Structures are given as structure tokens and as C-alpha cells.
Amino acid sequence: MKWWPSPAKLNLFLHITGRRDNGYHELQSVFQMLSFGDELAFDITTDNSIQLMTPIEGVANSDNLIVRAATLLQQHCSVNKGCQIHLRKRLPMGGGIGGGSSNAATALTVLNKLWQCGLSTEELADLGLTLGADVPVFVHGHTAFAEGVGENLNPISIASKFYLVVFPNCHVATGVVFNHPDLPRNSAKISISDYHFETTRNDCQQIVTECYPEVANLLQWLINYAPSRMTGTGACVFAVFDTAAEAQRVLQQVPAKWRGFVAQGVDKSPLIKALSEQD
Numbered sequence: 001m002k003w004w005p006s007p008a009k010l011n012l013f014l015h016i017t018g019r020r021d022n023g024y025h026e027l028q029s030v031f032q033m034l035s036f037g038d039e040l041a042f043d044i045t046t047d048n049s050i051q052l053m054t055p056i057e058g059v060a061n062s063d064n065l066i067v068r069a070a071t072l073l074q075q076h077c078s079v080n081k082g083c084q085i086h087l088r089k090r091l092p093m094g095g096g097i098g099g100g101s102s103n104a105a106t107a108l109t110v111l112n113k114l115w116q117c118g119l120s121t122e123e124l125a126d127l128g129l130t131l132g133a134d135v136p137v138f139v140h141g142h143t144a145f146a147e148g149v150g151e152n153l154n155p156i157s158i159a160s161k162f163y164l165v166v167f168p169n170c171h172v173a174t175g176v177v178f179n180h181p182d183l184p185r186n187s188a189k190i191s192i193s194d195y196h197f198e199t200t201r202n203d204c205q206q207i208v209t210e211c212y213p214e215v216a217n218l219l220q221w222l223i224n225y226a227p228s229r230m231t232g233t234g235a236c237v238f239a240v241f242d243t244a245a246e247a248q249r250v251l252q253q254v255p256a257k258w259r260g261f262v263a264q265g266v267d268k269s270p271l272i273k274a275l276s277e278q279d
């Protein structure tokens with residue numbers, strides 16, 4: 001069985017620059033692709049049923065973004081085949097590292113190939129955007145400077161770093177953060193060439209640390225070792241290191257109540273690499 005990567009992302013910064021009439025927020029961010037993530041495998045079937053053989057506890061298969069992505073593509077392209085899907089879940093859910101969105105993107109891009117749908121990357125990204133704001137960046141698979149609601153993407157090359165990502169064991173609801181009255185919503189826009197980690201921030205971090213003390217505790221702990229920040233709307237926090245060895249050394253010291261992993265920041269996602277190696 002061939003296993004396809006479904007990598008995580010980090011938001012190296014997140015500035016909120018406005019709000020649209022439909023309530024969605026305009027943002028600027030760098031989506032950093034990571035070398036670490038889930039994996040998915042697909043067996044194509046001759047009937048048209050879509051089955052997830054490894055369900056996620058607490059998520060009905062019909063709500064699972066993998067099944068929703070596969071069904072969307074099947075309907076969009078009038079595919080008369082189906083598939084059995086296997087998932088190796090490693091990424092914490094609801095952590096701001098995009099696990100669900102990445103799973104959806106892997107399902108869309110790999111099934112596009114295996115079902116021979118022939119959709120372009122752009123068409124797959126547009127389809128993916130209907131499932132979630134973060135799906136397009138995983139479909140394109142490049143570390144990117146993002147604008148709009150996250151769909152307007154420009155590839156950016158970030159000096160290679162190692163990230164220690166820690167999950168504080170609490171879930172932050174994205175909608176709650178974006179609906180918070182005190183969320184700052186008018187950061188000045190920056191241009192892609194102005195991006196530096198040190199001069200940017202995550203505009204959601206203040207609200208999340210106030211509402212979720214465990215995120216504040218984790219940030220306070222991690223900042224002792226390296227520059228640290230929250231990703232997305234939380235709850236995961238990351239610290240930036242120059243070497244894998246330094247990041248691993250701090251991972252060993254993470255208190256048992258939290259879980260972490262070390263990943264390398266990559267310009268191209270492992271999924272895009274795997275797809276191009278197949279061609």
C-alpha cells in the first residue's frame with residue numbers, strides 16, 4: 001500500500017487586516033510547510049462508495065474532511081469509481097497546524113491522479129477552499145505568504161529552521177477567536193519583502209492566552225528556550241531553532257502533560273515531492 005504524506009503547517013505570523021461583509025477575516029500570514037504529518041493511503045474500487053477504513057474517534061465519517069473532499073471531487077468530476085481510504089493520524093486536531101485541511105488536500109490531489117480527473121492545481125485549490133480556508137495552501141504545497149482569507153498565495157523561501165511544536169492539550173475553537181469582540185482587526189498590511197519573524201506577531205495570541213491559561217503557561221515555558229509563538233488560532237505553540245539537535249533537546253524536557261514533535265521547515269511540502277516523484 002502506498003502511503004501519501006499529509007503534512008502540517010505553521011503560521012509563522014498572523015496579522016488580521018480587516019473583516020469582510022460575510023464575517024470572514026482578511027489576514028496576512030506565512031504558511032510554513034513542515035516535514036512532519038499524517039499519512040493517507042487509497043485503494044481504488046470499481047463501485048462508487050467512499051469508505052474511510054480508519055475512522056477518527058469523535059468525528060463521524062460523513063463529517064471527516066477526507067471523506068468530504070473525496071465526495072466533492074467524485075461529484076464535481078462525475079467519477080464512477082470509489083475508494084477505500086486509510087489514515088495514519090499523528091497530528092493533534094484543532095491545534096492550528098492544519099491537520100484536517102491537509103488531509104482534505106491530500107485526498108483531493110491524490111484522488112485527482114488515481115481517478116484520472118485531470119483537474120489543474122488551481123481548480124483543486126478552488127474546490128478545496130469550499131471545505132476550509134487552509135485547504136488551498138496544502139493543495140499548492142509551497143511555503144507561502146498568504147493574503148485574503150488565506151487563499152491568495154505567493155511562494156516564499158524561508159531560511160531552513162527546525163520547529164518544536166507543542167500541543168497544550170486544550171482545543172481552541174477557531175470561530176470563538178474570530179468572533180471575540182476584543183480581537184485586533186486592523187493591523188497595517190506589510191509587503192512580502194518586509195516579512196521578518198521578529199517584527200511580526202500572531203494577532204490571535206493575546207485573546208487566546210487570556211481565554212485559555214494553558215496556552216499562556218505553555219508559551220511562558222517555551223520562551224525560555226527559543227523565540228516562540230502560537231500558530232493559527234491555537235492551541236499549538238512553536239519554538240524556532242537553527243538545528244534539529246537543539247530542538248530535540250528541548251523536546252526531551254517538555255512536561256508530560258503536553259505533547260510535542262520536532263519538524264523541519266521546508267519550502268516544498270512532502271506531498272508535492274511525492275506526487276512529482278510519481279510522474
Ligand SMILES: C[C@](O)(CO)[C@H](O)COP(=O)(O)OP(=O)(O)OC[C@H]1O[C@@H](n2ccc(N)nc2=O)[C@H](O)[C@@H]1O
Nearest residue numbers: 011023024025101132133134149150174175178232233
Ligand atoms: C486562521 C487560520 O488558522 C490560519 O491558518 C485558518 O485560516 C483558519 O482555517 P480553518 O480552521 O480551516 O477555518 P474555517 O473552517 O475555514 O473557518 C472556521 C471559522 O473561522 C472564522 N474565520 C476563518 C478564517 C478566516 N480567514 N476568517 C474567519 O473569520 C469563520 O468564523 C469560520 O466560520
Ligand SMILES: Nc1ncnc2c1ncn2[C@@H]1O[C@H](COP(=O)(O)OP(=O)(O)OP(=O)(O)O)[C@@H](O)[C@H]1O
Nearest residue numbers: 064065093094095096097098099100101103134232
Ligand atoms: N481528517 C480530519 N483530521 C482532523 N480533523 C478533522 C478531520 N476531519 C474533520 N475534522 C474536524 O476538524 C476539526 C479541526 O481540525 P484541524 O486539525 O484541521 O484543526 P486545526 O489544526 O485547528 O486547523 P487550522 O489550522 O486549519 O485551523 C477537528 O476538531 C475535527 O472535528
